[in-house]
Every structure is written in C-alpha cells, then in structure tokens.
Amino acid sequence: MPTSAESWPPLSPGERSVAIEVLVHGPLSRSEIARRLGLSPGSLTRLTKPLIESRLLVEVPETGGPAGARQGRPSQPLDVVADSRYFLGFKITQDMVYGVVTTLRSEIVARHDRALATHDPAEVAGLLAEMTGELSRGRPGVTGIGVGVGGLVEDRAVVGESPFLGWRGVPLAALVEERTGLPVVVENDTAAFVEAETWFGAGRGLDRFVVLTIGAGLGYGLVLGGRRVPYAGDEDRGFGRHWILDPHGPLTPDGRRGSAVSLLTIPNIRYQVRAATGRDRSYEEILASAAAGEPMPARVVTEAGRALGTLVAQIANFVMPQKILLAGEGVGLMDVAGEVVAQAVRDNRHPRAAPVGLETRVSDFHDWARGAAVLAIQVLVLGAAQA
Helix, strand or coil: CCCCCCCCCCCCHHHHHHHHHHHHHCCECHHHHHHHHCCCHHHHHHHHHHHHHCCCCEECCCCCCCCCCCCCCCCCCEECCHHHCEEEEEEECCCEEEEEEECCCCCEEEEEEEECCCCCHHHHHHHHHHHHHHHHCCCCCEEEEEEEECCEEECCCEEEEECCCCEEEECHHHHHHHHHCCCEEEEEHHHHHHHHHHHHCCCCCCCEEEEEEECCCEEEEEEECCEECCCCCCCCCCCCCCCECCCCCCECCCCCECEHHHHHCHHHHHHHHHHHHCCCCCHHHHHHHHHCCCHHHHHHHHHHHHHHHHHHHHHHHHHCCCEEEEECCCCCHHHHHHHHHHHHHHHCCCCCCCCCCEEECCCCHHHHHHHHHHHHHHHHHHCCCCC
16 A cells, blocks of 8 residues: 655745745746745745755746847746656545546546445445555555545545435545555545636636536535635535526426526436436437427426526626636536527626636546545645645
C-alpha cells in the first residue's frame, strides 16, 4: 500500500497566496506575481524563498522572446512541477466507484473504475483502498486522496447522510486513511466539482461564478469573490426541490409539483415519459425520440428546456454571475432543447440585461472524481485547516 509522499512545510498566509497564484495561473514572472498580489519586490523575495527551497515552486526557462532580447539580469518565471506529486480522486455513485489520478494541476493521467457490490461502509472503504493501490502503482509521489459523495458531509470527513448509499454518520475519511496510509478528505460531490472548476476550470480567475449540474439530481454551487460559498447543508439538498419553476408543472413520485428537480432531473424526466406512455426508456432514448418529433417525449423535453432556461435566468437575475457553467450527465438536453432554453432565458430577463455567460459542458463521472482530487490538492497547498 502506498505511503504519503514527503509533504511541504505549513505555509504562512502570504506564502499560501503566492503558491496558489502560481499553481492556478502559472508560470508567472515575479513582477506579475507582485502586481497580482500587490507585493513589493522585497516582500515577494521573502515569500518565494521558502517555496523554492521546499521545491513547491521552481524557476523555469523564460519563453516568448528571442535570445538576448532582454538586458540586465534575467527574471525566470516561477511555476510548479505538475507531475512532482499525484493525487487520487474518487466519485462514489449508487452502483460504481470512479477513480482518477491527477497531477498537481488536476490533469487526469489515469482512470480506474470498479462496480460497487455493497454499500457496507467498511467494504466500500476496502474497495477504495484496493483502487488506491492499483492507481498508485508506479507513482511514488501519491500525496493524498479526495472522495466525492452525494449527500451531506460534515467536517470534510464524515458522511452525515447519503440517500444514494443509505449512510448516516459514516466516518469515511478515517476508514480509508487507516487502509491506505494517505491523508483523505471527503466532500459533497457537487462542492468538489465546484472547487475544481474554480481553481482549474471554467471559473478560474472569476469573481462571481455559478455551477449548475443536472443528472440524477440537481446541483448548485456559488462562487463569490473567487471562493465557493459553503452551505450549512449539502450542496444539492433543497435547492432544486424547493425552487418552484411551474406551480402547475408535473408531479413526481414523492408528490412534488413543478420544482426544478421534478422538471429537470433524469429520473423524473424518465418517470414523466413512462407515466404518459407506459414505456420505460433511457434518458438518451427520450432525447432521441424528442428530436425525432415523437409527441410525448417532445413535450416533456420542451418543458424541461423551458424550466432550465427559466432557472438560468433567475440565477442570473439574482446573482449576476460572470459565467454559469451547466454540467452533468443530463446536459444532452441542450442538444435537443437549446433554442427553447435560450428563449426562456430571454423571456425572463430584462431586454437590456447583459447576455448570460452560459457555458455547457458534457461531463462524466471522471470529471466529478477529478473534483475530489482537487480537494486533496487544496489540502496540500492550503493545509487541512484552510482547505
């Protein structure tokens, strides 16, 4: 079983700011780092010295200009060595565990998935340990593990409640740590995905950013001032169920009518079509049938598109984000109902309002696992107390 790679010493707040700036935006010249962080040259030298000595940052050759074009002492840009450390990320679903290995910059370099035959916490932790061994083979620099779970997670260690797994109060981080010897951080899967997009993805460098995910559930993440806004509960409990988009909309099996969840999630779209036609179809089959003009699937998909556009517009009206990222396994809806979505956005926005910066990304569960790995990267750079 792998053991944790040699870790870097704890960072001061100033050192941490420099390390994050280079990690997320590097390579950067010293002058650019000083400008971004409002530091004097002397202060920057003081802060970067221990980072270079510990090999968290390295000087790299300068590019972009002809040899000899600069006069005086050259200032080599600072960067991280992305493959100096590796991080494991796991996304646990009801019946699968998806695993990835990432570099320090969250680039996925390996994937490995296993079926989940049981929800017994000890057995799941054992499976994660087996996958850790397989993913770590030949990679001595594995530094930490992140695990994403749908549901309520407490203190980034304990799964307080996960309806998909039937868990309450499961100390998952401790169970995996004692089987792997590696530090483990556990978080709600939507929160992990938002962190990854904020540091390394669509929200990098943005002050106000929203992630909206549609799939088996509905997830929402808000970033203000470049930092994810944490929730008292889990990221996806209550947001969609209590956001009513159409009070006369369809009922779900649990009796809710017209909520974002009842209109947009894959299980409820499938339920609506099955209730109307008597046929059980996959989500992909429903989208294909709707695109082909079959009346009932087309009606359900059109309603879903209108609901999505309304939701996007309402988020834009209240939050005024620079960008909204729409992701998840349900975003195929945009391929069929994209025009309906766009029209609903226009219908629910002021005519002179700035266009909504909507980015759509088809993502699979490995993207969610990558988000979990980013949690482990944050613990390394920020320290457990700050991450």
